[in-house]
Each structure stands twice: as structure tokens, then as C-alpha cells.
Amino acid sequence: MSDETKPTLPDHLSCDPRSPHHVAAVFxxxxxxxxxxxxxxxxxxxxxxxxxxxxxxxxxxxxxxQPLMIKLKGTVEAYYR
Known part of the structure; x- marks a missing residue:
């Protein structure tokens, strides 16, 4: 599959479908x-x-x-495998 068919990864993304930062096409x-x-x-x-x-x-x-979340800070990189 080529990279042109994949949507660009957003700056803020959530796995939770109820979140306003959830983008189903990325998953x-x-x-x-x-x-x-x-x-x-x-x-x-x-x-x-x-x-x-x-x-x-x-x-x-x-x-x-829902699972209790903790926030970890640092340099974040998101990529397609």
C-alpha cells in the first residue's frame, strides 16, 4: 500500500471514539x-x-x-508502520 492513500497523522489523536480528537480513517x-x-x-x-x-x-x-490515564511528557513521534 502506498503512502498517498494514507491520511496524514494529526497533531492530536485519541483512540477513544467518543473523543473529538478521534479520526477513524487513521486507525x-x-x-x-x-x-x-x-x-x-x-x-x-x-x-x-x-x-x-x-x-x-x-x-x-x-x-x-474507563481506564485511568496518566500523562507522560517528552518528545512524541507518530508514524505509520
């Missing part, structure tokens, strides 16, 4: 995220310009039953 292709040069496989949301990612905090759930 039709495998995405990779690097934080400070290390590849992360547990990223739920990221923002490149602000330099953060949100990852689940273990098995902890919030009061709505």
Missing part, C-alpha cells in the same frame, strides 16, 4: 508512537505539539469504568 492503518525515542504500544492519546502521551495507569479504572 485503518497500523500506527506507531515513540516517546523520547522509545516505542510505546500502550498509548491511548497523544499530542505532538504539546509533547505528551496518555497511557493507562495499570488496571485502575475511573468511576465510569
Amino acid at each position: 485503518e492503518h497500523p500506527i506507531g508512537i515513540r516517546l523520547n525515542g522509545k516505542e510505546r504500544h500502550d498509548v491511548e492519546e497523544y499530542c505532538i505539539s504539546e509533547g505528551w502521551v496518555k497511557v493507562p495507569a495499570g488496571k485502575t479504572l475511573d468511576r465510569k469504568g
